[in-house]
Amino acid sequence: MRIRVIGGGLAGPEAALTAASLGADVDLFEMRALVNGEPRLTPAHQTIEFGELVCSNSLKSESPNTAPWLLKQEMRRAGSALLRIADQTAVPAGHALAVDRVEFSRHIAEEIASEPRIRVIREEVTSLDAEDFAITIVATGPLTSDALSEDIRRITGSQHLSFYDSISPxxxxxxxxxxxxxxxxxxxxxxxxxxxxxxxxxxxxxxxxxxxxxxxxxxxxxxxxxxxxxxxxxxxxxxxxxxxxxxxxxxxxxxxxxxxxxxxxxxxxxxxxxxxxxxxxxxxxxxxxxxxxxxxxxxxxxxxxxxxxxxxGQIHRNTYICAPALLDQTLRLKDNPRILFAGQISGVEGYTESIATGMLAGIYGASLIRGIEPQAAPRGTALGSLVHYITHADAKGFQPANITFDLLLPLDEEIRRKIRDKKERHRMQCERALAEFDQWWRQREQTPAINTAEVL
Known part of the structure; x- marks a missing residue:
């Protein structure tokens, strides 16, 4: 049985590399390709490379005890491939993790090419129906093709697919x-x-x-x-x-x-x-x-x-599903648990957040292939808080989000009364989140394998 990953941006390669590292065989689909020697691109991309950074080259703050730092620390502990590559290709950027765009993409391509469990297929996927794949991870980003968008609309319902983001400050x-x-x-x-x-x-x-x-x-x-x-x-x-x-x-x-x-x-x-x-x-x-x-x-x-x-504030094109109505805590469609969503199309904003959900989808997909019910990242972690937001927000007014302390569990009221300094409170939240992450990471594979058909 194979996992199909659709999308070669950030979430897709991360999901593919993560699942492969856990023993799953993966087909990674990307619609951008060379056709008769000419690149076939989306309206936003300039190359056919994996992990092309369309906007900035920053993966946000590396200042200790900030929310973006916490998310990246959890991802590093989980072995995120793209974050490791980002660290390897970093350029000076003050307190932010910024990368050399070209080197970042090149390293991702090399890592995918060197992974024997990943097969790259340069063609557009227009339907999520697939008998040849046990699991499909949709990581097609904010510029999902019209044909695939229509198929997602067919599966999820037209009211659950949005095309514009309207965000107030x-x-x-x-x-x-x-x-x-x-x-x-x-x-x-x-x-x-x-x-x-x-x-x-x-x-x-x-x-x-x-x-x-x-x-x-x-x-x-x-x-x-x-x-x-x-x-x-x-x-x-x-x-x-x-x-x-x-x-x-x-x-x-x-x-x-x-x-x-x-x-x-x-x-x-x-x-x-x-x-x-x-x-x-x-x-x-x-x-x-x-x-x-x-x-x-x-x-x-x-x-x-x-x-x-x-x-x-923002107003821009951004294709994304209404995750609170559609996804469970392991990024699976509630009505079709063979399909997972990751990256911006799942309702997160930002490079790091997209990579994070790709990593989780790869972990969950690999568990499913092995007949193991996935254990969702705990609510108290940055990873779990991000997914908790997109799966529990108000479906009627749902809008994508970056990781912020606003999404994390607050400290107890008594502690908040005693600790008035916000930086110290954030430090305590980060310490608690990392401890909870470490416990989850140690325990997540202790669930015994079961009949794969029961999981899927």
């Missing part, structure tokens, strides 16, 4: 100046869960002028500006008229400021990202501005002058 709650904002619910209906940032007419005018003149993010040739009406970038909405925002996402009606007794000229509302209320998103503030411009303009909002942004 998220700020660290501790960086909000609470002296300048107030909690209120519109017309005092329900509980006062929203933070409201009030603007005077003068403050609004300055913000508006800065917003409509801000420099947009650069568009790739394969991206378009054909936005959905329901998720227009806030700068596009603003261009429809100076008061458009005041009748839309910045509407002040019903949000009386208890300190003045009056409604402000405009209001920016912040909504909790989680029950711990340690981060808030700017409601309706999806945008397509450069990150530096976002920071400059959004810090003009009263209360956000010193805001620390955990995530900036």
């Amino acid at each position: 998220i700020v660290d709650a501790e960086s909000i100046d609470m002296e300048r904002v107030y909690f209120a619910a519109r017309y005092d209906k329900g509980t006062a869960d929203y933070i409201n940032c009030p603007m005077s007419r003068e403050e609004y005018d300055r913000f508006y002028d800065a917003l409509v003149s801000a420099e947009p993010a650069e568009l790739k040739d394969w991206e378009t500006c054909d936005y959905f009406e329901g998720c227009l970038p806030i700068e596009e909405l603003a261009r429809r008229g100076r008061d458009t925002l005041r009748y839309g996402p910045m509407k002040p009606r019903g949000l009386r400021d208890p300190r003045t007794g009056r409604e402000p000229w405009a209001v920016v509302q912040l909504r909790k990202e989680n029950v711990r209320a340690d981060s808030y998103n700017l409601v309706g503030f999806q945008n397509h501005l450069k990150y530096g411009e976002q920071a400059r303009v959004l810090r003009m909002i009263p209360g956000l002058e010193n805001a620390k942004f955990l995530r900036y």
Whole structure:
């Protein structure tokens, strides 16, 4: 029995190399290829190489006790092939792990070529139906071909496949100046869960002028500006008229400021990202501005002058499934456990996160081939927390995510009261996560083999 891995980006090669290292035979499919001496590419890629980094060359922070560092530490302990290659091909980048793109891809290709259990097939896969494979791992990324996207839609249901990502910025709650904002619910209906940032007419005018003149993010040739009406970038909405925002996402009606007794000229509302209320998103503030411009303009909002942004706003093409409705904790389709999803199409964002889910899919697929029920990465680990998010988030409003401390289990309330320093709390979370990871990694193969047909 063989595993079919579809996709030669980051998650696919990682899944293939991981599964092969655990004794599984793998067919790795990649649609990019040389055809009559000419490269057949996707609209985003420039080469046919494995692991091509389309955007930046950074795999994020290597600073100890940060969330990206923690995720990479767990991956290193699990033997991630692509992370090992990234370490080998690293270039100076301060506190980040950045790689030489060409060397990174070349090393991946060499490792795949030297693995006798992997067979590379350069052709497009258009259907997930396959009698020749016991397991299929779909790792086709945000630019999954139209034909395969349609087949995924057929299998999962059209309502569970998204093609555009609309993301509002998220700020660290501790960086909000609470002296300048107030909690209120519109017309005092329900509980006062929203933070409201009030603007005077003068403050609004300055913000508006800065917003409509801000420099947009650069568009790739394969991206378009054909936005959905329901998720227009806030700068596009603003261009429809100076008061458009005041009748839309910045509407002040019903949000009386208890300190003045009056409604402000405009209001920016912040909504909790989680029950711990340690981060808030700017409601309706999806945008397509450069990150530096976002920071400059959004810090003009009263209360956000010193805001620390955990995530900036985005609108871009990004094919992904509604993982909370479709996947279990081992990345398998609930209705078809022979099919696993990994990488950006599974609902994660970022290079490291894509490699991480590819590694997990390879581990789980290899277990299934051997007749072993996969043991999901524990919730307390960074790996487990990332998968827990994509499989347990609100399916109705599901959006992809990077690894952040916001996804990890919080410390006990008593510890949080005693330890006020955030860096120390993060250190303790990392220490706990790595201990839980080590225990899982030691125990995961102790499950006895069973009848493979029962697992599949």
